[in-house]
Amino acid sequence: MVDLSLGQLGSGSILLALVLALYAAVTGMAGAWRRDARLLTSARLAAGAVFLAMTSAVLVMEAALLSDDFTVKYVAEHSRIASPVWVKVVTLWAALEGSILLWGWLLTGYTAILAVTAPNSTLRPWALAIMQLAQIFFIGVSALVANPFSIVPNPPLDGPGPNPLLQNHWMMSVHPVLLYLGFVGLTVPFAFAMSALITRRPGSEWMTLTRRWTLTGWGFLTAGIVAGGWWSYEVLGWGGYWAWDPVENVSFMPWLTATAFIHSVQVQERRRMLKAWNVLLITLTFALSILGTFLIRSGIISSVHAFGDGPVGPVFLGFFLVIMVSAFGLIALRWDQIRDRAELDSVVSREGSFLTGNVLFLAMAFAILLGTLFPLIVEALTAEKVTVGAPFFDQVTLPIWLLIFLLMGIGPLLPWRRAEEQSLKRNLAWLAGAFLVSGGLAFALGMRKVYPLATVALAGYNFTSLGLLITGALHPRIRLSKRSPVAIFKSYAFENRRRFGSMIVHSGVIVVALGVMASSGYRVDEQLRLDFGTSVPFRGYDLTAVDRFMERTPGRISAGVVVEVWQRGRLVTTLRPRTNVFGQNPQTISTPAVLYTPKWDLYLNLASSIGPDQEFVVIRAVQSPLITWIWIGGLIVALGTAYALSPQTRQHRTVRGEEAART
Amino acid sequence: MNRFLLASLLSLAIGLAAAQELQLEKQVFEIGRQLRCPVCVSESVADSNAQISIEMRQLIQEQLEEGRNEREILAFFQERYGDWILLNPPKRGLHLVVWLLPVLVGLGGAFTLVVLVRRWLKSTATPLEVDETELERVRAELEHASEGPSKSL
Numbered sequence: 001m002v003d004l005s006l007g008q009l010g011s012g013s014i015l016l017a018l019v020l021a022l023y024a025a026v027t028g029m030a031g032a033w034r035r036d037a038r039l040l041t042s043a044r045l046a047a048g049a050v051f052l053a054m055t056s057a058v059l060v061m062e063a064a065l066l067s068d069d070f071t072v073k074y075v076a077e078h079s080r081i082a083s084p085v086w087v088k089v090v091t092l093w094a095a096l097e098g099s100i101l102l103w104g105w106l107l108t109g110y111t112a113i114l115a116v117t118a119p120n121s122t123l124r125p126w127a128l129a130i131m132q133l134a135q136i137f138f139i140g141v142s143a144l145v146a147n148p149f150s151i152v153p154n155p156p157l158d159g160p161g162p163n164p165l166l167q168n169h170w171m172m173s174v175h176p177v178l179l180y181l182g183f184v185g186l187t188v189p190f191a192f193a194m195s196a197l198i199t200r201r202p203g204s205e206w207m208t209l210t211r212r213w214t215l216t217g218w219g220f221l222t223a224g225i226v227a228g229g230w231w232s233y234e235v236l237g238w239g240g241y242w243a244w245d246p247v248e249n250v251s252f253m254p255w256l257t258a259t260a261f262i263h264s265v266q267v268q269e270r271r272r273m274l275k276a277w278n279v280l281l282i283t284l285t286f287a288l289s290i291l292g293t294f295l296i297r298s299g300i301i302s303s304v305h306a307f308g309d310g311p312v313g314p315v316f317l318g319f320f321l322v323i324m325v326s327a328f329g330l331i332a333l334r335w336d337q338i339r340d341r342a343e344l345d346s347v348v349s350r351e352g353s354f355l356t357g358n359v360l361f362l363a364m365a366f367a368i369l370l371g372t373l374f375p376l377i378v379e380a381l382t383a384e385k386v387t388v389g390a391p392f393f394d395q396v397t398l399p400i401w402l403l404i405f406l407l408m409g410i411g412p413l414l415p416w417r418r419a420e421e422q423s424l425k426r427n428l429a430w431l432a433g434a435f436l437v438s439g440g441l442a443f444a445l446g447m448r449k450v451y452p453l454a455t456v457a458l459a460g461y462n463f464t465s466l467g468l469l470i471t472g473a474l475h476p477r478i479r480l481s482k483r484s485p486v487a488i489f490k491s492y493a494f495e496n497r498r499r500f501g502s503m504i505v506h507s508g509v510i511v512v513a514l515g516v517m518a519s520s521g522y523r524v525d526e527q528l529r530l531d532f533g534t535s536v537p538f539r540g541y542d543l544t545a546v547d548r549f550m551e552r553t554p555g556r557i558s559a560g561v562v563v564e565v566w567q568r569g570r571l572v573t574t575l576r577p578r579t580n581v582f583g584q585n586p587q588t589i590s591t592p593a594v595l596y597t598p599k600w601d602l603y604l605n606l607a608s609s610i611g612p613d614q615e616f617v618v619i620r621a622v623q624s625p626l627i628t629w630i631w632i633g634g635l636i637v638a639l640g641t642a643y644a645l646s647p648q649t650r651q652h653r654t655v656r657g658e659e660a661a662r663t
Numbered sequence: 664m665n666r667f668l669l670a671s672l673l674s675l676a677i678g679l680a681a682a683q684e685l686q687l688e689k690q691v692f693e694i695g696r697q698l699r700c701p702v703c704v705s706e707s708v709a710d711s712n713a714q715i716s717i718e719m720r721q722l723i724q725e726q727l728e729e730g731r732n733e734r735e736i737l738a739f740f741q742e743r744y745g746d747w748i749l750l751n752p753p754k755r756g757l758h759l760v761v762w763l764l765p766v767l768v769g770l771g772g773a774f775t776l777v778v779l780v781r782r783w784l785k786s787t788a789t790p791l792e793v794d795e796t797e798l799e800r801v802r803a804e805l806e807h808a809s810e811g812p813s814k815s816l
Contacts, residue, residue: 238710245705273783344783355780359772367765374761387699388761389750390707396765525692525709527720590712607712 007072010060010149014101017053017108018139020046025132032125040125044115047128050135051112054105058092061101061148065091070155074098074148080161080583082555087162090173094162096312097148099176104138106184111135114188114213123206126195127188134187137319146312161555164582164589171231178224179251183289185217186258190286193279197330202275202338207265212645214265218258219641225251226512226634237590237605239525239622241630244393249372250292253365257285260361267351270416275338276331277358283327288365290320295372346418353411360404367396394520398451405458405513408506409465413472427468434464455517462510466503473499501644508636515629524623527607531616535566539623541602542566548610548617549576557581558591559610561617565595565602577604577619600625691723694733698740699750707750 004012024046031039061074065088070076078095079088092098111131118124142148166172189210196206207214228251229241242248261281267274294316331338346352371388378386413427438460439453447453470489473496477488493500528536530545537543547562560578564571575593582589592605601624608618695709700716708716708723719740726736740748752758 236710237712238706240710243705243707243710340779340783344780347780347784352780355776359769359776363765363769363772366768370761370764378757382757384757385745385747386752386758387747387750388752389697389699389705391697391751392761395751396762400769524689526689527687527691529686607717 005071005151006060006064006067006069007149007151010057010064010072011143011147013053013057013060014139014143014147014149017050017057018136018143020050020053021108021132021136021139024050025129025136028125028129028132032129043125043128043132047108047112047115047132050132050139051105051108054101054108054139057142057149058101058105061092061098062089064149065089068158070157070159071152072148073150073152076152076156076159078162079159080555081158082583083161083167084554086170086173087167090166091162093176093180094166094172097142097146099180100138100146100312101142101148102177103180103184104135104142106180107131107135107138107187110184110188110213118209121205121209122199122201123192123195123209126198127191127206130191130194131187134191141312141315145315160585161583164580164585164587165235167582168580168589168591169231169235171227171234175224175228175231178220178227180224182217182219182221182224183254185213185220186254186282186285186289188213188217189261190282193282194327194330197279197334197338200334200337202279202334204265204269204272207268207278211265214258214262215641215645218255218262219638219645221251221255221258222641223634223638225255226631226637230631230634233627234592234594235589237592237620239523239592239603239605239620239624240520241627244371244390246372247292247296249368249393250288250295253292253368254285254288256361256365256368257281257288260358261285263354264358267354271351273340273344273351274355275340276335277340279327279331279338281358283323283331284365287320287323287327288369290316290323294320348414348419348424350411350414350416353407353414357404357407357411360400360407364397364400364404367400368393371396401513402451402454402458405455405462408509409458409462412469412502412506413465427465430464430468431461435461449521452517452521455513459510459514462506466507469503495648497646497648498644501640501642501646504640504643505637506640508633508638508640511629511633511636513633515626515631515633518626519624519630522625526621528619528621529616530561530563530619538621539602540567541572543604543619543621545617545619548612549578551578555583560591561606561610561619563593563604563619575602575604577606579606579610596628598626598628601627687720687724688727690727690733691720694723694727694736695720697737697750699748701744701748 024043027039027046028043030036031043061072063069064072064075065079066085068075068079068081070079074095074097078098079091083091093102111128114131115128118127161167189207192206192210196202225248228248232243233239233241261278264274264278264281268278294313344351371393374388375386378384409431410427413431414424435457439457441460442453442456447456473492474485474488477492478485481488483491524539526538528538528543530536530543532545532547535542535544542565544564544566545561546564549560549562551558551560558578558580560576563575563577565573565575573595575595577591577593579588579590581587590606592603594604595602601622603622603624605620605622606617607620610617692709695716696707698708698719700706700708700711700713700719702713702715703711706713706716708719710716723736726739731739737749741753746753746758752761754762
């Protein structure tokens with residue numbers, strides 16, 4: 001028997017996956033074209049086989065990483081013997097080739113699940129074929145352009161290990177996967193939208209079929225962005241979580257279009273409007289996720305996340321262009337069927353608020369895209385260097401956020417078609433009252449900055465809006481029923497999962513907004529010199545450096561300082577900010593120490609060396625009000641999404657769902 | 664041995680001159696947040712721990728102590744490094760594009776929306792579209808109905 005190396009096994013798996021994916025796409029399209037059930041079944045089975053082949057590739061990569069097989073190029077370039085097991089496992093997505101392999105694997109997984117579970121409909125054959133074309137791209141890149149399994153002729157004895165930033169914290173293992181799950185999830189509605197155009201069924205069938213996929217993808221994307229923020233807070237050491245770095249921007253743009261999409265599809269479901277627009281939105285969402293990969297992986301934009309340049313960038317650009325051209329071509333071909341002969345009863349209606357929201361989300365996505373690309377364009381055209389940084393993005397996006405926030409409160413209170421004047425006036429009075437009261441309270445408590453004040457006022461306004469929504473739904477039920485209000489609330493929340501889930505999501509958004517407002521508007525940074533044994537005041541705390549420490553774990557040397565945090569004569573906690581060196585890598589990475597409290601975080605990061613004979617250390621101290629609420633709010637959003645997705649019995653859905661639709 | 668190795672490693676790597684005045688106030692970071700760290704990727708002078716950022720923070724602190732205000736300090740760096748050093752692009756020249764285009768696109772979007780909404784609102788007032796053959800059939804039936812009684816008369 002021939003002795004196969006892991007590299008050959010991995011390359012073989014990817015090639016097999018590529019061949020199977022080609023087969024699946026060709027049979028799938030032929031079957032869809034000729035309406036041949038046998039070909040279609042074969043294509044669906046092949047989707048399962050592609051997934052198995054890619055699973056094998058991923059497992060082989062993990063085996064190579066865990067067994068330190070440095071004959072495999074990816075392992076030789078990005079892994080190290082001394083790394084702990086979890087670092088080796090997540091090294092799969094710590095660099096470019098592995099990330100693409102992971103993305104491709106998740107895509108084949110979704111395609112396989114879709115092939116098995118999607119109900120048999122006219123849309124399914126072409127939707128599967130589009131998914132299969134997309135997976136051919138990813139598998140093809142893994143097989144031909146960025147093969148992680150290339151064999152190293154003279155394998156090194158040990159590798160350099162992954163980027164130190166990426167092995168510094170366990171959270172590194174979370175957000176990339178969540179983001180890929182999000183991107184891949186949003187591929188599904190795109191595939192069904194294209195299928196709807198191809199099969200000339202541009203009604204709302206494609207979006208009802210993919211509703212769960214869309215929400216799942218959106219939920220993962222949201223969770224990924226929030227988890228990524230938390231990671232950078234815990235790792236990057238400057239006490240913030242969002243720097244408008246290109247990589248953050250390119251994950252955020254598809255999120256904006258996807259958010260516009262999940263709201264906008266409801267207009268088509270209810271009012272048969274916006275057919276073309278919704279197709280456009282989901283196309284943009286998918287295309288932006290690919291464009292983002294091109295931007296940050298081609299090396300043309302520098303970023304903390306850039307893995308370096310290579311041939312992968314142009315390939316992604318090509319794929320982006322193919323998607324845009326074919327999607328727009330299809331839209332043009334089917335224009336007659338999807339253009340809106342819509343009617344609108346009134347602008348003051350649910351659909352009116354969604355239309356306005358669409359414009360705001362898209363305007364924000366455009367501003368971010370422009371800000372990200374502008375330095376690049378200017379440098380290409382004039383050889384002049386310009387910078388577009390965080391203050392620009394803050395100034396441009398904040399007003400749009402506030403308008404979105406304003407809509408978020410009033411939109412769900414407006415009925416479809418036309419708002420009834422009396423109830424509208426009553427609701428507006430409540431909302432205006434809440435706005436003024438909470439804004440006034442904030443002002444009385446000493447807040448003077450415009451955006452934070454507006455955010456607090458709008459947060460009160462939005463919470464009141466949620467209250468009005470709930471009481472509006474419960475009131476008639478309580479009047480008609482003899483059951484207790486609590487029981488009625490429970491059954492309402494239980495039976496209207498999609499609606500109640502959206503309320504939970506919105507409340508999470510308010511919490512996130514408050515956290516963002518306070519932590520960026522009222523953050524305090526100082527750099528302190530702590531002499532050992534002497535206490536230094538900082539924002540109501542007394543910080544005393546009492547000791548220094550050193551740790552050596554396999555592959556890492558850390559040194560840090562033990563800081564006692566005192567408040568009003570009581571020891572609150574002991575923080576241990578440290579700095580680390582990983583293996584032979586000359587880069588030092590600081591690990592901040594954070595005291596999490598509901599009111600504010602105390603964040604300490606080492607800003608100097610700690611020599612054994614030094615009598616002091618320099619500490620960067622940051623106090624960020626309410627910042628923890630960003631992570632809590634993110635969790636609420638994720639839970640709300642999960643709640644909206646949780647299965648409901650059919651009886652409830654039809655009977656109660658109709659009822660909810662009328663209220 | 665360990666201690667020595669560690670100390671040299673870390674001091675080397677961080678390379679911070681210990682002789683510097685090390686207390687920096689809040690305002691230093693607020694100003695530093697508007698300046699680009701010249702050697703980093705998308706990090707501000709306030710956030711970066713590169714040597715040059717540390718020196719620039721120091722410089723800001725010194726200038727603050729000399730009584731200069733935020734605008735003067737930003738202008739000082741702008742003169743040395745050019746507009747490129749400002750994270751907030753100045754609102755003139757080429758930079759106007761990046762400031763104005765989002766506003767124009769936003770307004771364009773709002774305008775398009777208004778035009779579309781007006782068209783859609785009007786369309787509710789226009790009578791229902793009726794198929795031509797359907798219309799024929801109704802006409803014929805109407806005629807038939809009006810003819811019917813006259814015949815019987």
